[in-house]
Amino acid sequence: MTDDLHRFYVYVLFRADGRPCYVGKGSGKRTKDHFRMGKSHYNSHLANIFAKHEREGLSVREEIIAKFLTEAEAFELEKVLIAQHGRADLGTGCLANLTDGGEGAIIALEARQKIVAAHKGVKNPAKGRKGRVISKATREKIAAVRRGKKRSPETCAKMSAYWTSRGSRPECGRRGVENASFGKKRSEEARALMSAKAKEVWARRRAARTA
Numbered sequence: 001m002t003d004d005l006h007r008f009y010v011y012v013l014f015r016a017d018g019r020p021c022y023v024g025k026g027s028g029k030r031t032k033d034h035f036r037m038g039k040s041h042y043n044s045h046l047a048n049i050f051a052k053h054e055r056e057g058l059s060v061r062e063e064i065i066a067k068f069l070t071e072a073e074a075f076e077l078e079k080v081l082i083a084q085h086g087r088a089d090l091g092t093g094c095l096a097n098l099t100d101g102g103e104g105a106i107i108a109l110e111a112r113q114k115i116v117a118a119h120k121g122v123k124n125p126a127k128g129r130k131g132r133v134i135s136k137a138t139r140e141k142i143a144a145v146r147r148g149k150k151r152s153p154e155t156c157a158k159m160s161a162y163w164t165s166r167g168s169r170p171e172c173g174r175r176g177v178e179n180a181s182f183g184k185k186r187s188e189e190a191r192a193l194m195s196a197k198a199k200e201v202w203a204r205r206r207a208a209r210t211a
Contacts, residue, residue, distance in 0.1 A: 008074035009067035012081065013046075016058035021049050022096050023081045025074040031062045045088060045096035065162075075102040080158050083151070091139050092146070 011031050013022040022043075024030065034041065039051035053060055066077055078101035086093015087100075134142075151159075 005070055006068045008069045008071050010065045010069065010074050010077045010081065012063050012065055014061050014063060015049065016053060016056075016060070019094050020085050021060065021094065022046055023078055023085065023101065024097075025071075025078040025101070031064075034062075035060070043096055043098060045098075049096060077158070077162075078102060080155055080162070083155070084159055084162075089134070090142050091134055092142070 007027045008025060009027065010023070010025050012020050013024075013031075013034060015021050022034070024034075034046065034050075037047075037050075039047050039054060041047035041050060050060060065081070066074075069077070082095060082097050082099075082101045085095050087095050087097050089096075089098060
């Protein structure tokens with residue numbers, strides 16, 4: 001039995017195609033809270049992911065990345081993983097997380113709960129919207145702030161140790177966490193063929209939507 005101090009763990013929720021969609025820190029049955037809320041999740045992006053999987057008969061899965069951690073250790077690893085995968089709301093990755101993790105996530109949750117309580121019973125005009133659209137100007141501002149920032153040697157070492165233990169590196173936007181093509185350079189001919197195929201697929205999808 002683990003002691004009370006080391007009761008924390010860090011987990012990742014994965015889409016059915018293998019892409020991570022949420023990184024969190026918790027204890028006890030914290031991961032089950034997400035599945036209980038499902039498409040009614042307070043995080044609208046995560047709610048959309050659960051709803052889409054339900055419509056398509058798919059399932060979001062959970063994975064405990066590390067356990068028997070102190071809260072401080074769990075916070076640190078949570079921040080490392082969120083920075084590694086990137087946040088969808090900032091246009092930097094594929095996660096539905098709304099904060100960079102750590103203690104700031106708890107403060108943000110408390111703030112959200114106060115907002116929800118203050119607006120209880122007030123009709124939300126944005127309800128049902130399929131996600132937040134970030135303008136080009138906002139994306140450029142976010143990129144300008146992040147540009148040139150370097151990770152500390154400690155953070156790099158933790159990230160390296162994590163992905164070495166996993167046997168692969170993350171590739172948000174591609175199918176599965178494992179990616180044998182990571183780091184390989186494709187020929188001009190291969191890239192041209194892939195581009196043509198992608199355009200063909202998107203043309204068929206557009207035609208299907210307008211049919």
